[in-house]
Amino acid sequence: MRNPRNDPLVADSDVVEGAGPERTCVLTRACRPKDQLIRLALSPDGVVAPDVRARAPGRGAWIGVGRAELDEANAKGKLRGALNRAFKSQGVTVPADLGALVETALRQAALDRLGLEARSGTLVNGAERVEQAARQGKVHLLIHAADAGEDGNRRLDQAWRVGGGEPQGVVFPEGRTILSMALGRENVVHCALTDPAAARRVRHAIDRWQAFIDPLAGLERASDGGSRPADLTKNEGNA
Template identity: 60%
Template structure:
């Protein structure tokens, strides 16, 4: 299996797999554009910093200097809204990934289904909408720890910075409060997309829980009463 290509952040000079960085491409219009899927033609530079750090580097001219070295030219323009455009692309990429995994049958919603998957050792990632009840999320996390024989650990689901309305739209479902990924490869794809987005918007979250062993989760009645409860660089 080929290792992920390593790239160097033009700002921090730290090396990391390209899957964890964001590519900035120099377009034919001499503008710098975000290319989070790393598919656009043209010269590219990579960043692995947060939005706050990027905005500071942009204001101080450090981003221009780093990109000039990567592009081997200083003939380009950086729009003031570049950080927002990067965030928008990362958000869309992450939500698209969730939608693709849902369509492929690797992502499930509904407390009963999540509980069944957990008890049969299929739960890999557990996600909560921002407006999920604390009690519901806590019960699911506790059930996951019990089912994966990790009681007393800090294993828990990830609360996303989107509410159930947006999560439901991304998955093409109604009233999604919690979601879970059951396929190990899909879990890796989802984790990469979500972690890159969440790292950029900050504050930097803990690594997204992603399990490959037997896990457990159960339904949370408080969320079920309101409705159904509950990641690639794709082609």
């Protein structure tokens, strides 16, 4: 029986959550590791856009709040003021729907990550195959579609515990239709990652998304293997 807390969850090339440089959220001023924040970038014409993969060139600003708080700060003008300071400019344009743009980008990043892992052969789906792998201690991350039945979830959660896994799987923020499309497979209700590094990457992508749409879910769970509330807080006007 494996102990997931003793597994090497990441390879040297993987991002280790909570490691690396920290940044400061422009709204809360809370300092967090970069991988727990969302980077915003500035286009050449001065329009703010989400850069959830943190790859855009130039200066970046970082936010570590959920969507509701971001939308409120945007509506009140607080966000624009903070971003003007972060980008050292008075001409920053903040889209009224920035919260929706960030959510869409995080959602797409999670779906893309799932698709990549599915194509690499590190993901299994189908209740029977998932249950068998879980009982054999081969599952490093168990995922249930949002519309999966409670009985099926409980059965697979129990199988994962028997195999030395965590108390319960992750409930994906979308139903089986979207999950199936992301994986390029039909009628995916439950799936599992059998590679520890792949599980870490997928979990972090899902947790970032969940932490933005629901601050009571997400990032903290990925760091300790439990099911604790998340905190999506991060950086400032540094790239």
